Amino acid sequence: MTSLSARDRLIVALDLPSIEEALALTRRIGDACRFYKIGHQLLFTGGERLARELIAAGNKIFIDAKLLDIEETVAKGTASIASLGATFLTVHAYPHAMAAARRGAGSSGLQILGVTVMTNLNDGDLDQIGYALDVRRLVERRVRQALEAGIAGVVASAAEAPMIRALAGERLLIVTPGIRRAEDAAHDQKRVLCPREAIRSGSDYLVVGRPILAAADPRGAAQGFQDEIAHALEHRP
Ligand code: C5P
Numbered sequence: 173m174t175s176l177s178a179r180d181r182l183i184v185a186l187d188l189p190s191i192e193e194a195l196a197l198t199r200r201i202g203d204a205c206r207f208y209k210i211g212h213q214l215l216f217t218g219g220e221r222l223a224r225e226l227i228a229a230g231n232k233i234f235i236d237a238k239l240l241d242i243e244e245t246v247a248k249g250t251a252s253i254a255s256l257g258a259t260f261l262t263v264h265a266y267p268h269a270m271a272a273a274r275r276g277a278g279s280s281g282l283q284i285l286g287v288t289v290m291t292n293l294n295d296g297d298l299d300q301i302g303y304a305l306d307v308r309r310l311v312e313r314r315v316r317q318a319l320e321a322g323i324a325g326v327v328a329s330a331a332e333a334p335m336i337r338a339l340a341g342e343r344l345l346i347v348t349p350g351i352r353r354a355e356d357a358a359h360d361q362k363r364v365l366c367p368r369e370a371i372r373s374g375s376d377y378l379v380v381g382r383p384i385l386a387a388a389d390p391r392g393a394a395q396g397f398q399d400e401i402a403h404a405l406e407h408r409p
Contacts, residue, residue: 176376178402183234184394185209185349185381191218197390198226204394207259209379211236220256227257234260234347234379238287243272250276250284260347262287262327265314270321283324285347288314291329291363308335315339325376330365333373348375353396356383367397371404 184205186194194214198205208226210219210233223233235258239246246263250273253261263273265286273284288311289298295306303310311328315336318326325345328336333346352364359382370378380397387393 178405179398180207181371181377181401182394182397183207183209183347183377183379184384185211185236185379186222187211187213187381187385189213189217191222194222195225197385198229198231200390201384201394202391204391204398205384206230207232207234207377209234209236209260223256223258232259234258234262236262238262238264239273240264240266240269243268246272247276250282251278251280254278254280254282258282260285260324263323265289265318265326267317267321270318270323274321274323283345285325285327285345286314286318286321286323287327288318288332291350308332311335312339315344319343329363330370330373330375331363333370333375337374345376346374347377347379348373349379349381351378351380351397352383353400367400368404368407371401372408 182205186208188194191214208231210223214222215237227233235253239249246269250261254277260283262285263269265288270286277284289307298307298310311332315326319340325347326336327347329350330348336346348370350361350364351367351370352358353366358364367378384390384393
C-alpha cells in the first residue's frame with residue numbers, strides 16, 4: 173500500500189443534478205474532504221467549470237468519464253481533460269485505450285485509472301456480451317494489461333482488491349466504490365464493504381456518494397468516513 177495519508181483517501185462522488193448544488197455541498201463538507209469525483213451527470217451540465225472552481229479552491233478532481241474510443245481520439249480527449257488540472261481520469265481497461273490515455277496525459281500529472289470489469293456485470297452477462305472469460309479471469313487479464321500500459325491504477329470492488337494486490341503489488345492504485353458504514357443504507361450497490369474492510373483488502377482510495385450526499389450533516393458524514401479510514405490504517409495488520 174502507498175504512503176498516502178488517511179485524509180487524502182476519501183473521494184466524494186458529486187452525483188448531483190447541477191453544479192450549484194455540487195458547489196453548495198462541497199462548501200458544507202469543507203475540509204472534511206478535498207477530493208471530488210465528477211461523473212456523467214455533471215460532466216455535460218457545467219462539469220468543466222465545476223472542476224476548475226474546485227481545483228482553484230484547493231481540491232483534487234477525479235473525472236469519471238470512462239473513455240473508450242480509437243487511440244487518437246482517446247489520446248486527444250485525455251489531453252483536453254489533463255489541461256483542466258484533474259488528478260484522476262477513468263478509461264475502460266482495454267489495452268489500446270489505456271496506452272492512448274497514458275500518452276495523452278503526457279507529463280501533465282493526470283493519472284489514468286482503468287475500469288477493469290463493471291461491477292454490475294456477472295459471468296452470465298459477460299457470456300451474453302461475447303466474452304469467453306469469467307469476471308475473475310477478465311479482471312486478472314485487464315490488471316496485467318493495465319500494468320503493461322503503465323497506467324496509475326484501477327477502479328475495482330474491494331472484493332477484487334486482494335487479487336489485484338497479489339498481481340500488481342504496489343504498482344497500481346486501487347480505487348474502490350460501494351463503501352458504506354454500518355449505519356448507512358446500501359442503495360443499489362450489490363456488494364458493499366465498510367471503510368475498514370476496504371482498507372484491509374488493499375484499497376487506496378474510497379469513493380462514497382449517497383451516504384454523504386443524502387446526509388442531514390454531510391460534513392459530519394464525511395468526517396465519519398475519514399475517522400473510520402484513519403482507524404483502519406492505524407490497525408492494519
Ligand atoms: O452513492 P454511491 O456511494 O453508491 O456512489 C458510488 C459512486 O461510484 C457512483 O458515482 C458510481 O457511479 C461509482 N461507481 C460504482 N461502481 C462502479 C464504478 C463506479 O458505484 N463499479
